[in-house]
Amino acid sequence: MGNREKIIRGAIELMNARGSAVGTSALAEHLGISPGNLYYHFRNREAIVAEILTRCADDLHAILDVSDQSEISPERFASCYVGGVRVLFEYRFLFSSALELVSSDASLTAAYRKFSETSVGQLKLALSLARAVAASERALTDDDARRFCQNMWLIWTGWPRYAQVNLGRDMDQTDQMECLRHLTLLIEPYVTPAFFQAVSEQAVQQFAQPPKTLA
């Protein structure tokens, strides 16, 4: 693994632990390389964050993409949010320090907004396909469906920070499972019991398996 890759991974690790404000010297020291070395691989500090954001967006969008489906299975539905929890935990500082990131750079702002907009849109599509299957008795207007997906995004991206900051957790598998439970609770009233049961079982099962994309 080259230093470029080490820098990215080290930055994620350190920023997840201490917030996006970690400096270049702290990062270099953490990695055991010289501060100047960073600037051979990246134009500036912000370029590191930008690449991390891109990776996160790519990972998440690949998981949430259900545009090829006309109807969504409980298995696929579960994989959306089990996979989502994994990705959002891995890159959690992006959401914990969102205000700092966005107010520091204009191009990051645009990328960040596009990212969240696309994700919420994908969630909405998944929900509509799932609701077609679920045929729940509880109706949602179009505006409320958007709000529901935004709520889901808020819990999804907010829980890691909540667990870390408010509860002082150390961010292990247990915390990811708890995040899943929070999302489950949110979804439950809006799908049929049968669909919900199937999704829950699938979620637990998929969560027990190691993620696919890890080499």
Next chain:
Amino acid sequence: MGNREKIIRGAIELMNARGSAVGTSALAEHLGISPGNLYYHFRNREAIVAEILTRCADDLHAILDVSDQSEISPERFASCYVGGVRVLFEYRFLFSSALELVSSDASLTAAYRKFSETSVGQLKLALSLARAVAASERALTDDDARRFCQNMWLIWTGWPRYAQVNLGRDMDQTDQMECLRHLTLLIEPYVTPAFFQAVSEQAVQQFAQPPKTLA
């Protein structure tokens, strides 16, 4: 209004807009006072944030306190979360920049955790009292009730950042109303239609009125 009060308000204003990372010189310039003046009124930069956190906690806890009630009216229930939205919007940077705040100082961490713990506890009490009234058909285990209140906290504290960062809003009354709608959507499945209807009407009505505590 003395400079001490001006500093607090200016800090809230500036940090809400740009994140908690605003420096002492930027703050002084924003207020039209000298940087050194800050240190007459406050021991150090962190003391300013600590006082803001205390104020926020006091304001919110006063609004959420239902410990004197044995049963909660729709009016009181609505005032909890209408008032809560107001407070959390006013101090929104505390939640947007929580990771940065907490990782910078140990005593702030303790205060922040106590704050959120108490708030979620108060929410849980309000919910249990409301559910006694509402007698909904949808049961919640104790763990799920906690998760529900944590979800509420996440949306409550997360929405301002979402609106500001992800949607690029300018944080006016409309955004607070939208936050209310998000919370409403969360609550709806867990109370009876009659209670929900009463709470919704009360919420709209209370929201239209100016806040009581403003002198």
Next chain:
DNA sequence: CGAAAATTAGAGCGTTTACTCTAGTAGAGG
């Protein structure tokens, strides 16, 4: 008024920041 106290301004301190620049190493191809 006049003295004491409270408040303010602003220069300046040491430290840290993101970043640049130059000297130098490691390995591949000829």
Next chain:
DNA sequence: CCTCTACTAGAGTAAACGCTCTAATTTTCG
């Protein structure tokens, strides 16, 4: 062996940081 390219180290820069200090000003009160 030599050279070229990819990469690394580390000293050094200007600016910004939180903060201290002193002198001046305003307010308070006998």
